[in-house]
Amino acid sequence: MNDYGYLSIFSARANDLLIALGEHMLITFASVMLGCLVAIPLGIFLTKTDIGWIRSITFTITNVFNTIPSLAMLAMLLPLLGIGLVPAIVALFLYSLMPILRNTYAGFTSIDPHIIESARGMGYSTTQLLFQIELLLAVPYIMSGIRLTTVYIINWAALATLIGAGGLGELIVSGLGVYDKPLILAAAILAMLLALVADFSLGKVEKFFFKSAHSTQQQN
Structure with missing residues (x-):
């Protein structure tokens, strides 16, 4: 039997919890950053192209990814x-x-x-129009997508332990294996707090960009 309870678990297993939290954050950050690097330029491209079938195929493919259960996705990538x-x-x-x-x-x-x-009448070039007008006005929408994605990824990352990626899910699964209820609860609480902090922080960023976009819209 373990000699710690629901409160002392955070000090007794502090090192394990911090390492797992760091792994969880790394998985989340890397996944969301890669998603931003691909999806944002792709989304901009789709708004500029007049070829409808490209948009249809792109949205269909990305939508298919979201319909695949997470365990099935991990199994296919193994x-x-x-x-x-x-x-x-x-x-x-x-x-x-x-x-x-x-x-x-x-x-x-x-x-x-x-x-x-x-903006075009004021002499803005295509590049200036994209980065100084369009992107500023679209950023609140983009941040909303990033915010939603980040929270979902934090939750889904718990399953990454099933393929040896670590994270808080590893402690949850380990706790389930030996019926260590304090460890399960501690890891679950950290995952929940991580999602709440990410949602709150990105929500603040989203509001900042919304105000900036509103100011840009009024100026034009």
Whole structure:
């Protein structure tokens, strides 16, 4: 039997909890960053192309990723990438694509065409228009997608332990194996707090960009 309780677990297993928390944050950060690097430019491209079938295929493929159960996704990647961090990050990256892509596309398509025409009339080049007007107006939508994705990825990352990627899920599974209720609860609480902190922090960033976008819209 373990000699710690529900409160003392945080001091008795502090090192294990901190290592698992760090692994969980690494998996989440890497997955979301990869999703942003792919989905945001792709979403911008889809708003600029006039070829409808490209948009249809892109959204269909990214939507398919989200319909695959997480355990099935991990199982499919095992033969290709083995076990560890890489397949876990790849799987969660694929899950992150759809919400970020959808919100990026929605953000750019929601921009008032009159603002674009006004900026062009003021002599803005295509590049200046993209980075100084369109991107600023679309950022609140993009941040909303990133915020939602991050919270989901934090939750899904708990399953990464099933393919040896570590994280808080590893402690939860270990606790289940020996019926260590304090360890299970401690790891679950940390995962919950991580999701809440991420949601709160990104929510603040989203509000900041919303105010900036509103200011840019009024100026134009």
